[in-house]
Amino acid sequence: MVRMKKKNIIHNSTESKIIYDPSSNIAYKTVKTKEINEQWIAMYKEFQKTAPVVKIIDMIDSNTYTMEYIPNIIATVDSLTRHWAKEHNFIRTKNNFINLHNCITESWQCAMRISKGLEQEMFWANEDLKLANIAVIKDKHDKITFKLIDADSWAIHDGYQSVDTFYQSQLKIALVMQRFI
Numbered sequence: 001m002v003r004m005k006k007k008n009i010i011h012n013s014t015e016s017k018i019i020y021d022p023s024s025n026i027a028y029k030t031v032k033t034k035e036i037n038e039q040w041i042a043m044y045k046e047f048q049k050t051a052p053v054v055k056i057i058d059m060i061d062s063n064t065y066t067m068e069y070i071p072n073i074i075a076t077v078d079s080l081t082r083h084w085a086k087e088h089n090f091i092r093t094k095n096n097f098i099n100l101h102n103c104i105t106e107s108w109q110c111a112m113r114i115s116k117g118l119e120q121e122m123f124w125a126n127e128d129l130k131l132a133n134i135a136v137i138k139d140k141h142d143k144i145t146f147k148l149i150d151a152d153s154w155a156i157h158d159g160y161q162s163v164d165t166f167y168q169s170q171l172k173i174a175l176v177m178q179r180f181i
């Protein structure tokens, strides 16, 4: 068996472990405090067709799934809210903030739309839509784009519950925009 090289571990915390496999160019995420299932995979795959979110590929087992590897994450949006972080000043432009705002609201709109197909009081929602779960990506042409990561923070909820972080993120973005623009 080939030992997984340490450099291939992207992230390792009490919540999850993310490993990059260069031979297939995909990332494996193992969640440590919850389980995933086929229903979740199917729902997220439908959601990712339209939402600006990281694309998942397959379920490996009840704790692990594969996803696209995003090679050029330069920061998470969380770091843009720290006014002393001068290295991020170039990202704090009007159009980048508009794109960031769109990324969050579009994902929520897509989730609302897909929730209409769920029975009874069920909603497809994200209970952890914090700014640390939005990646700042620098593409080949040095263009900045935004994408929601942490796919497993989306789930089917019984009722419109645990959605506070979405509204908190919106408010935070507005306050940061006020300060910088």
Ligand SMILES: Nc1ncnc2c1ncn2[C@@H]1O[C@H](COP(=O)(O)OP(=O)(O)O)[C@@H](O)[C@H]1O
Pocket (backbone or CB within 6 Å): 010, 011, 013, 015, 016, 017, 018, 027, 054, 067, 068, 069, 070, 071, 073, 076, 132, 133, 149, 150, 151
């Ligand atoms: N698909 C990916 N490609 C590259 N890096 C990723 C990817 N997903 C996550 N990461 C990196 O791993 C970190 C943690 O990911 P996340 O999914 O938010 O884990 P957690 O569930 O533990 O919060 C991110 O901030 C990012 O730097």
Ligand SMILES: [Mg+2]
Pocket (backbone or CB within 6 Å): 132, 133, 150
């Ligand atoms: Mg996260």
